[in-house]
């Protein structure tokens with residue numbers, strides 16, 4: 033099939049490369065000339081494990097342009113452009129509408145079949161509202177005749193985007209009409225390597241399903257974090273012991289049930305807030321999504337309180353891990369960065385930070401108020417207290433020669449319990465979150 037993919041970012045570039053790898057002819061379209069130049073040079077425009085290899089293999093079937101009307105020559109156009117949140121937390125369609133003005137113009141006056149697929153996260157009702165209206169007006173064609181409209185979001189985690197796209201838990205297709213859904217089902221059928229269950233439905237139900245999935249997951253994370261907070265105050269409490277058993281109940285399941293610190297990234301916080309806005313606007317009860325968000329925001333203060341309880345004015349705090357999760361350089365809503373910001377505001381400590389891939393961007397985001405260092409070793413040597421905020425695998429193996437102290441022992445706050453107490457307890461004081469803490473840490 034000939035496919036145009038508009039928006040070659042963290043999701044669009046991997047999807048376009050996969051479609052090309054699977055034998056489709058792909059035209060990538062992006063407003064950024066530098067992104068287009070990279071793709072046409074066979075280079076990955078974003079950091080994502082496995083993407084460069086895919087692009088090299090599929091190079092002769094994947095080209096790019098900034099010209100949006102060129103999408104009309106494809107059989108399908110997939111839109112994965114940003115949908116920034118407004119001040120209330122609702123997703124905005126400005127970029128999608130701008131793209132459709134041009135794509136629609138390209139489609140006008142033609143009568144060959146074309147399906148437009150929205151993969152960006154949107155507010156439920158968008159596809160049957162502004163998106164359909166813009167497409168029909170700009171193209172002068174009616175959706176449902178020779179023009180199809182689908183909504184099909186990706187369920188991925190950054191760092192494993194390619195595996196998640198090749199082996200999804202499900203394929204979700206919202207469709208304007210059966211013909212549109214069939215075209216997309218065929219396209220994704222050739223992409224997926226695990227024969228996933230497929231659900232085809234109306235556009236609005238697919239839009240709602242997308243944000244409902246993430247809102248459910250965030251609710252589970254906040255639940256586990258609330259449990260961790262209880263365990264830290266309960267004599268004998270240990271969240272890992274509790275969640276390990278809890279997750280065995282098939283009604284609950286084990287995934288995303290790790291009591292630790294706040295969730296972050298470009299999707300979870302925003303999708304959850306958007307669900308609350310949607311519920312409120314419809315006059316439905318937004319309490320569950322709002323509570324999930326409030327609990328998440330409170331996690332930064334919970335962690336900062338535990339850190340402060342172990343510090344004296346003038347101490348040096350080291351933060352290991354600034355990306356919002358391992359295997360990505362994205363720092364949006366990262367708990368490590370949020371903790372650094374809270375401690376900077378205290379104005380009492382010196383803060384040094386290190387991340388395998390995100391030190392520079394985190395220091396910039398914090399306005400230079402913290403000092404970035406070149407290695408975990410250097411950070412450990414310089415710090416009086418260290419927080420492991422992102423569970424990068426390398427933080428489970430701390431260099432022993434940087435841990436020894438002459439006077440007071442180094443304190444390491446292990447948010448994700450990555451350190452083996454057997455290996456390290458002789459040398460350092462490990463504070464494992466989610467377990468009964470000293471009273472001073474709880475005030």
Ligand SMILES: NC(=O)c1ccc[n+]([C@@H]2O[C@H](COP(=O)([O-])OP(=O)(O)OC[C@H]3O[C@@H](n4cnc5c(N)ncnc54)[C@H](O)[C@@H]3O)[C@@H](O)[C@H]2O)c1
Nearest residue numbers: 039040041042043044062063064112113114115127152153
């Ligand atoms: N990143 C994630 O983990 C993730 C997960 C699920 C859903 N989403 C959703 O997918 C969408 C895209 O997210 P992303 O993370 O890939 O974004 P991104 O910012 O990484 O990439 C967006 C790309 O679109 C391009 N672009 C912007 N405006 C454009 C326009 N008018 N015309 C053509 N190109 C344009 C940008 O130059 C950029 O290359 C968003 O709606 C997001 O909410 C993201």
